Amino acid sequence: MSFIKNPKDPNEPVCKNIRTRANYIPAVRNDRFMDLHDQFVPYFCVKTLEVIGPDDNPVCPEDCGRKRVCYQAATLPSMA
16 A cells, blocks of 8 residues: 555555655554655655656656556555
8 A cells, every 4th residue: 555645636646666765664654644745755666766767757746646657556455
């Protein structure tokens, strides 16, 4: 599950591969930790481990959506 939300359109899905260091701090990782967007937080892509995605464009929640060729939708856990 992606904890990062698009600050311009919270209903627009964000790629499952975008991360920030806060994703790995259990004390702050909850359903609301990305509700307050900070424009100075460095985001990176899990695929490249860089601030540039596989399509050579910058990684940020506003741009890492369905329009990018490298976009991957977050999958929900199975309830089986």
